[in-house]
Structures are given as structure tokens and as C-alpha cells.
Amino acid sequence: MKLESLRVELRPRSPWEAVELGTALVRRNARAIWIPWLLVTVPVFAVANVAALAAGRLWIAWLAMWWLKPVFDRIPLFVLSRAVFGETPGTRQTLAAQRGWGWRAMRGHLLWRRFSLVRALVLPVDLLEGADGARLRERRRVLGDAVRGHGILLTLVCLLFVVALSLSMLSLSLMFVPTEFLSESLRATWSLLFVQPPPWAQVALHAVAWIATSVIEPFYIGAGFGLYLNRRTRIEAWDVEIALRRLRARLASATGAMLLAACALLVLPPPSQAAMQRDRGVQDAGVPRQARVDASAGDDGGQDSLADVFGDALVEDPAFEASVEQAYRDPLLRPKRKQSHWRARDSKRAQPPQALPFPWLAKAVAFIGEFGLWLLLAGLLAVLAATARRWLPWLRGGLSRREVPTPVELADAPLPDVLxxxxxxxxxxxxxxxxxxxxxxxxxxxxxxxxxxxxxxxxxxxxxxxxxxxxxxxxxxxxxxxxxxxxxxxxxxxxxxxxxxxxxxxxxxxxxxxxxxxxxx
Known part of the structure; x- marks a missing residue:
């Protein structure tokens, strides 16, 4: 692995920073990801829905597209695993790689691991490391156990994004409906999509869900890839290894100059004592006494300014001053940040709008917020009453009086001391x-x-x-x-x-x- 060719700054990050790194990689390589994704998934979507319509079972198309998501997830993972090293593959190269890359690991991801909630975290381990058997299980445990909770939360968050995006696309058409016809349009839309949907409406609903999935799924895989990179950086110290490799490269480039300097020192004769004293006298003669005194005082004090160190020519140089200011503005040197925000002068709370487009929804939310705990308590009491036959006998047995232990029988009496x-x-x-x-x-x-x-x-x-x-x-x-x-x-x-x-x-x-x-x- 050529770590020196990585195009990202490797350093130990928190898990959520690693997720942000993965999503940033997806945004940077969006064209290389979504074009192959659409070229692969759109034909499969069309074939699945046509076959399901012919069989009269459209739910088969839904199940097939959901079940094949690990196969489609190889596309963003293949692009990101190459782009992070500066070798972003083209569309033709990505499509050609899907014919044979990673199919051995798909058996588990399509069968017993299909319902895993950490697929985005485990998929890079299975497809990129080439391990097998016990070694693969050990790598999954080492890399995934520490961030398994973050991987589960990532899956749930991306699922909520898919649901929100799907509902947003379904609600988009209602924005153009006048308010007075909104209730009738809502009833008609609900009846069309969910009560007695015709085949074309079912296909349209499936298309909306798959569009939302196609938007979110690459980000989901990219976030898991970011967690994978961060775990390997923490465990294997990739950042330290890269720094050592760069140091070795600099030392290797300076080896020739160091050898020439060593040869010059060996060949040239050392200067005589008289020449050294003569050169020192010439230098002292060219510098005023007051300047020498100030320089010595600065050396004794140890608090030299930039003028004492670099001279007036460098300090008065505008370019030099701009470089110094830019260096001090570096957040790594001075990790300070100033933020400002607007706040209304009137501290009173803003009045809610008089008319809401969905008054029944506002009333439902208010009712749940006000009586939700009471409803929860009522449900809990109902569950306890329904299961009383199971726990009530146990409770009665626990509160009953303990039986007095039976006395020791003569057969269990201690044996005599003499056999x-x-x-x-x-x-x-x-x-x-x-x-x-x-x-x-x-x-x-x-x-x-x-x-x-x-x-x-x-x-x-x-x-x-x-x-x-x-x-x-x-x-x-x-x-x-x-x-x-x-x-x-x-x-x-x-x-x-x-x-x-x-x-x-x-x-x-x-x-x-x-x-x-x-x-x-």
C-alpha cells in the first residue's frame, strides 16, 4: 500500500469526524460514483419492475432492489478506495471492475449478513483487505467493535434520510395545489398510492423510494469508508508512518550534498590560527562598538526580537510581515475562532402563524405532547394486565413464607472419630x-x-x-x-x-x- 500517495490528511479523528471525511470524499468524487451507479441500477430497476408486473407481484421488485443493495454498494466503495490514493477510476473502468471484483464476499452479505446494521463498516474490510476465514473474522472484530455503535446509528440516520427524502418528493406536487383544494387532493393522493393503487402508481412509488435510496446510499458507504480509514489510522499509526516516509525521502535527497561537504572537509586544509584572527579583526573593524555591545547584550538576555535575529531588511519587508501574519493566523498555531450571530432585539417569542396548511397534524402533535405520557402509562398497565397470568404466580410465590428446613437425618450425622x-x-x-x-x-x-x-x-x-x-x-x-x-x-x-x-x-x-x-x- 502506497501510503505516501494518499490524498487525505490522515490523523486520529473522532468517529463523527471520520463520517464527515467519508461524505466529503463522496462529494468530491460525485461524478465518478453516480454515473456508474445509475448505469447499473437503472436497468436492474427496470427489469425487476417489468418482471414483477408480469407476475402480478410488485412487492417482488421492492424486495429484489433492497436485497441487491450490497452488490450496488461495491460501486462507491471501488471509486473511493482508488480516489483516496489519487487514482480516481473512470466510468468504463468502474463498470468493468463490477464483473469480477468482490463477488466472493457477496455471498455472506446477500445471505446471513444481509440484515446487519453495520454493513457500511464491514464491507470495506471484506472487499479491500483480501483476508479469509478466521483472519477475516478477527479483522472485523478489531476494526468494527470499537465503532459498532456509531455504525448502527449511521445506518438508522441514513434510513431516516431516505424516508424524509421520499416523503419530500411525494409532497412536492402538493405545493402547487391551492389551499382550498388541499384536503381533497390529499385524500385523492392517499387513495391513489395506498388504498387501491393501480400498477403504474405502485411503480411510481417504488421509483420515488429508489431515487431517495440512490441519493443517500453512496453517502452511507462513504461514511462507513471514513470510519474504516480512521480505525486503521488509529490502530496501525498510518499518520506516523507517512511522516517517517517523508522524512526518509528528505534525508535521501540530502545525502549527496552531505557527502560532498564531508569530502570537502577532508580534502581542504584547515585554516590557520593567524588567518582566523585576521578575519575576526576585519569583521570587528566593520561593526561599530555600540552595535557589538547591543548584540552581546541581546545574546545575554535571550529575548531577541525579530530585528535582532533577521535584521532591519527582513523586518521591514512587507512580504515578510505578511508571511508572519499568515503564519499566526494558522488555526493549528492559534486554535481560536470568533463567531457572531444575529439576535432579535425583541425578546418576546414570535407568534405562530394564524393559519396552518395541516391543522389536524398540529392538533395531533399537541395531543401527543400533552397526553403522551398518560397514554404510555395506560399502555403499560394494559400489558401488565394481559400478562398477569405469567408474573402474578411468581410474585405470590416470592412473597410467601419460606419453609423451615428439615432437620438433619441420622444418616447425615457426622461419623465417629475412630474407625x-x-x-x-x-x-x-x-x-x-x-x-x-x-x-x-x-x-x-x-x-x-x-x-x-x-x-x-x-x-x-x-x-x-x-x-x-x-x-x-x-x-x-x-x-x-x-x-x-x-x-x-x-x-x-x-x-x-x-x-x-x-x-x-x-x-x-x-x-x-x-x-x-x-x-x-
Whole structure:
């Protein structure tokens, strides 16, 4: 990428400044964008509406033109991505590029990402970077997550502009209707376009909507392209890279002069001390003493004026003074701005016009403004009443008294400190009596003590199952480790999930542990 050929000033901007940059690029390259746009979209619009009229389903034409907008959006993006580097493509070049450029990314934008609200932000990533798979998803996340909210707001704002422009074009004809016939004309227009519209009226309404879309859509894509440029400038420091490249170019151009100066210093002999003193004497003789004193005083003070630095000839030069004033007027040097505006002398509020063209609309707006909150409250109460069957039982259950916890059963009582001599027999007796959880607790505790003795470790009081498993790794025999892991797993299922082992599994576990740990059978 040739960053040094960029035709825009790259610097970190706020997201809305980046949006303004994108729209400015669209205005600058309007001819290169809208001519290919019209040459592509107008034939597609005509074919879609003719086919929909033949099928008797005009809504198909609306759906087709809306669904194909990502395909049409490639036109402004192609022009802007080249124009920003000073290579604005011509109409023929733009049309030729649409045959093969960016079709691989269109599959996602026409299917699962068609309803995305950040299409203008994601489309440059998909079409301009050439990444694929996981790399493409990562680029979308890095570039888009920080400004995703701005991208959604941009989509909503552009949609409102399309609606406003469409309504403005529909209302344009009513400006030429006399006031006394306005109400009848409004009723006739509403009936013609929305109640029982003939086919030609439906096509005309579709044409109005698509004209508004054609005006706003390039600005939408341009604003997303501006956000994309700003994100890459912030992340990849393009502005710093451009400055370093320009510095390298200046240093490269000055390399020859520096080499010649170095060669001259090496070849020419150094001046003698006598010549240096003679030249200094000549210079001192040509300057009055008072001038030398003033110059030295200025050097000591460190507050030289422009006259001391540049001399009277430069200071009195009008061109030089104009250059200095222009430099001080630079907003980067003095970021100050003076604004003035007109304000009426009479502070009273202006009276509204006596006659309004749409009095019913003014009354409706006033009614909503006055009673809107009450209507909203009434609607909320209606929703609560309609859904009372769902939330009222839950509310009653939350306010009910909590049940008193059941006392601890004898089976869950703590085990004695001293284990029985015949552990296997004691465990089987508890199991046969129906106290299965207590039997497994006794089996687990005896296994822990046997493991601690075999592994020569000291467990802290209240050691968890995972700590006991880690300690069991010190047992030298792997079969002992497997048997201990088995009894821990059975105990966890019984203690936390209340899943007791089957009779055969229990008998096999007791036999294995009695054999491995030397318990009496």
C-alpha cells in the first residue's frame, strides 16, 4: 500500500469526524460514483419492475432492489478506495471492475449478513483487505467493535434520510395545489398510492423510494469508508508512518550534498590560527562598538526580537510581515475562532402563524405532547394486565413464607472419630440397613486415611476431594491410585448428585478397596 500517495490528511479523528471525511470524499468524487451507479441500477430497476408486473407481484421488485443493495454498494466503495490514493477510476473502468471484483464476499452479505446494521463498516474490510476465514473474522472484530455503535446509528440516520427524502418528493406536487383544494387532493393522493393503487402508481412509488435510496446510499458507504480509514489510522499509526516516509525521502535527497561537504572537509586544509584572527579583526573593524555591545547584550538576555535575529531588511519587508501574519493566523498555531450571530432585539417569542396548511397534524402533535405520557402509562398497565397470568404466580410465590428446613437425618450425622476394626463389614452393614449415603461416607473416609498412610502425606482438616486426589498421586502403586480415584468418584455422585451405585458396583468397590488397603474381609 502506497501510503505516501494518499490524498487525505490522515490523523486520529473522532468517529463523527471520520463520517464527515467519508461524505466529503463522496462529494468530491460525485461524478465518478453516480454515473456508474445509475448505469447499473437503472436497468436492474427496470427489469425487476417489468418482471414483477408480469407476475402480478410488485412487492417482488421492492424486495429484489433492497436485497441487491450490497452488490450496488461495491460501486462507491471501488471509486473511493482508488480516489483516496489519487487514482480516481473512470466510468468504463468502474463498470468493468463490477464483473469480477468482490463477488466472493457477496455471498455472506446477500445471505446471513444481509440484515446487519453495520454493513457500511464491514464491507470495506471484506472487499479491500483480501483476508479469509478466521483472519477475516478477527479483522472485523478489531476494526468494527470499537465503532459498532456509531455504525448502527449511521445506518438508522441514513434510513431516516431516505424516508424524509421520499416523503419530500411525494409532497412536492402538493405545493402547487391551492389551499382550498388541499384536503381533497390529499385524500385523492392517499387513495391513489395506498388504498387501491393501480400498477403504474405502485411503480411510481417504488421509483420515488429508489431515487431517495440512490441519493443517500453512496453517502452511507462513504461514511462507513471514513470510519474504516480512521480505525486503521488509529490502530496501525498510518499518520506516523507517512511522516517517517517523508522524512526518509528528505534525508535521501540530502545525502549527496552531505557527502560532498564531508569530502570537502577532508580534502581542504584547515585554516590557520593567524588567518582566523585576521578575519575576526576585519569583521570587528566593520561593526561599530555600540552595535557589538547591543548584540552581546541581546545574546545575554535571550529575548531577541525579530530585528535582532533577521535584521532591519527582513523586518521591514512587507512580504515578510505578511508571511508572519499568515503564519499566526494558522488555526493549528492559534486554535481560536470568533463567531457572531444575529439576535432579535425583541425578546418576546414570535407568534405562530394564524393559519396552518395541516391543522389536524398540529392538533395531533399537541395531543401527543400533552397526553403522551398518560397514554404510555395506560399502555403499560394494559400489558401488565394481559400478562398477569405469567408474573402474578411468581410474585405470590416470592412473597410467601419460606419453609423451615428439615432437620438433619441420622444418616447425615457426622461419623465417629475412630474407625471400626472391620471397615468392610461395617460398610456392608450400613448399606444393607438402607443407610447407603452413610455407608459411602464411611468408605470414603477410610479410603482417605489409608491413602494418606500409603502416600505419607498429612492432609489439612476439611480437605476437598480434589486435594485428596492430588495427594494420592504420591502412592507408588498405580492400582492403588486407580482404586482411590474410583471411590472418590462414587462418593461425589452420591454426595452431590444423589446417585447411588448399583448393588454389584458397590460390592465390587468394597472388595477392591479391602484388597488394596488390607481391610479385614
Amino acid at each position: 471400626p476394626e472391620d471397615i468392610a463389614a461395617a460398610v456392608r452393614r450400613l448399606w444393607n440397613e438402607g443407610r447407603r449415603r452413610r455407608a459411602l461416607a464411611l468408605l470414603y473416609r477410610a479410603s482417605v486415611e489409608a491413602m494418606a498412610a500409603r502416600a505419607a502425606v498429612t492432609l489439612v482438616p476439611g480437605a476437598t476431594e480434589s486435594e485428596c486426589l492430588r495427594a494420592s498421586r504420591r502412592m507408588p502403586d498405580p492400582q492403588d491410585r486407580d482404586a482411590f480415584a474410583r471411590v472418590v468418584r462414587v462418593w461425589q455422585y452420591a454426595a452431590y448428585a444423589r446417585r447411588m451405585p448399583a448393588q454389584g458396583e458397590f460390592d465390587g468397590l468394597v472388595d477392591t478397596l479391602a484388597q488394596r488397603f488390607g481391610w479385614a474381609s
